[in-house]
Amino acid sequence: MATKPNIRELLVESACEHNQTKKAACNAPIPGATTGGCAFEGAQIALFPFADAAHLVHGPMTCLGASWETRATPTSWPGVDLTQVGLTTDTSLNDVVFGGEEKLTAAIDQTIERYQPQALFVYATCVTALIGDDIDKACREAAARYGIPCVPVHAPGFVGSKNLGSRLGGEAVLNHLIGTLEPETTTPFDINLIGEYNVTGDMWQYAHLLEELGIRVLASLSGDGRITAIRSAHRAKLNVIVCAKSLVSITRKMQEKYGIPWISLSFYGKRDTSAGLLAIADALGDQELIERTQALVAREEAALEEKLAPYRQLFAGKKAVLNTGGNKTWSIAAALQDLGIAVVATAVRKATEDDRAKAREYLGEDGVLMMNPGAEQAKLIDEKGAHILLAGGRSLYTAIKKGIAFIDVNQEKKISYGAYAGLLNLAEDLKAALESPVFELAGRRAPWSS
């Protein structure tokens, strides 16, 4: 299978900071003590937001049946939103015994004829990888038959974690799509957004600001993305990774292959959004653009401050404990601080070294980085006098016992907290939680309990 990426090489991605220090960087999961998604889920996260492409999952029912229509990644694509269409071969015992290639070919034909997509992604899964179905061949033949790109995605769940799968999804795009089409026009300020999936419309919270600055999003991997755009992504002047370390290999390779520099940033909270916009302008290197961006940032920050004024009064003196993982350990902390809430502790058990360093930077010397949040958080709430706990559902009981407000930050969010406008959404949710009577009521003793 010629197009199968080199997993070993992806696991020790040189642009990943943790790989400079540690040998076995990308964690083998521990049996009986593992949470978190598989490589297939990672590929799905990275590629499903292409709403103009069909996504066919070659595997048994758990892979797609439990996972389609779970992520809110809106699109402005006027056709059928194929992100939210579930397509699978639903591998049966017969396929396991006799091979599933014939079924796959028929499924590809039906998919393309039913939806006429701009491209087709075919995802291998554990079972179909194990029985050795040749999805490369099926894709090659279908591409010849229908004249659209058909991309095999080799990220069966058992090769590793969600992060690795996103990276494998990026590899598939790099090997099969990028550089296969020239853009109609180019501008000096063309950028690609990499790893922005437009979850709950996060990208739309700042896309209009880029447009106003004259910065054109040439292509997106893959939030509100288009296949024709990603095929011409090699003509961008800059790659911007948004809050997604997993796709750093694709930007490094695009730099090597096409000479496109890359920067990594986040649009979470006021400071990060401003810094992100300025970083893009800086990287594009045009003095006038930089000045325009500075002016826009000043204007947006002022407008935001005005809208935040009523919340600031309410939030003054409030303290929060944060118990989540990954980049949220610091990005949510930064957003809370932007709203005037002190973050007294954040959990870093499920964070990379890079994330821990950032968390320390945002929380300062007095902030507690919790390595064992389950045991530490209750004590810290008392010691620091915290008013709100932001954590996963399992921690709800801690908040109720302590009689403080609670927000489930690990739940699929329904509303965007991204960029300037998203900060107002976060403020509104925090206000609702802090003012809600339910946390006290839910902890109320029954009249018959002693």
Added chain:
Amino acid sequence: MEQLKTRTRHKPTKSLQVDPFKLSAPMGATLAFLGVHQCMPLMHGGQGCASFTKVFYTRHFAEPIALQTTAVTDVTAILDGGDYSISESVKNIGNKVTPELIGLYTTGLTETKGDDVSGIAARMDVPLVYVNTPDYEGGLEQGWAASCSAMIRQLTRAATCVDDNRLVLLPHVSLTPLEVEKIADLIAAFGFNVVTLPDLSNSLDGHLGEKQAALSSGGIRVEQIRDLATAGLVVSVGASMSACAVELQKKNPQMRHHHFPHLAGLVATDELNKILLDETGFHAPPFQVGRWRDRLRDALLDCHFALGKTRFAVTGEPDQLAALTAIISEAGGKVAVVIAATDSPALDDLKADRVMVGDLGDAEDQASDYDLIIGGTHVEALADRLGKGMLLRGFPNWEQLGNQLVYDCLYEGGAYFLCEVANIITRHQHHGKQR
């Protein structure tokens, strides 16, 4: 899964599933083990199988879900026959919690590589039940039922005499925690001591406990499972569960079995009451039961205007389809299309124009045949797109809260259900005119 191999009537032959609502057997096994007190469901597969399942049910029930994975990787898939990943898992689970039971079940991945879980289970020195649930065979109902059968086979002690006051209830997977409780309550009102396997009524009913445990909280106790064969009666609900009752009778041939395809609507609930009266010698059920029967009869009359002019498409798990089709038909509704996730004997005698195993792609292709569609979250996009009325039932329902409190069965639930459907129809017609 044995019962399905001989039937081919509704067997799907499609190469492509479009917008599927079929769910896998390991997902059914997960729920079954969550109905056992202090249990840790352990899915033997890639980490993603468990992760997807956990997120799926966490969102459906709005509750944390206890679930672990053996986290098979491409390397262990080739080099390990399952011994390493399973024994490591058991050890690592034991480092954190002390489950009363570990429910070990396979997936497509580990069945394809051919792990011998029964042999491995025999070598474990912790309370453990194993079951084979490849996700390329059967679906949610088969995984749930196979797990119940496995628990009975591997845990329940054989017995020779019975206690006539004790009754075992075997509910199908689509009955909600509240429905299971209501059925058990009704039976208990006739003086029976009811034990339910699996029992989601106090584990996934969305109650606020003292603390959030890492294991299932609530459910049938392992000791109760060991003791099941001393009950005089076993009542199974749903075609998927009759094999479990047979399994239980093998442990004690003295046990008598009553089977109900479903408990929705007037006729089926009458049937249950009749049998309970026969068994107990009572002359009438408790007063409130009769009162609710009167209310359901009234609801049938009140709602038949709306339902009688409506054509329905019902989608989901076979046993739930049997229930929905029955109660809709009782109120004069016309069930135009039944689309089931998997094949089942439950589909054989449904009062419907067309019965098939399929997906929402099929529902879309037959859109001109119905006015209102019933199914899980995934039907919402279809209903919006095609301007159909919609009622959300079954797995998954990620849009609405309170799924564990949905109550459609027996006299009482039937009355609520009919009123809800009639109101949806009226509102839909009203909005339709406004368009």
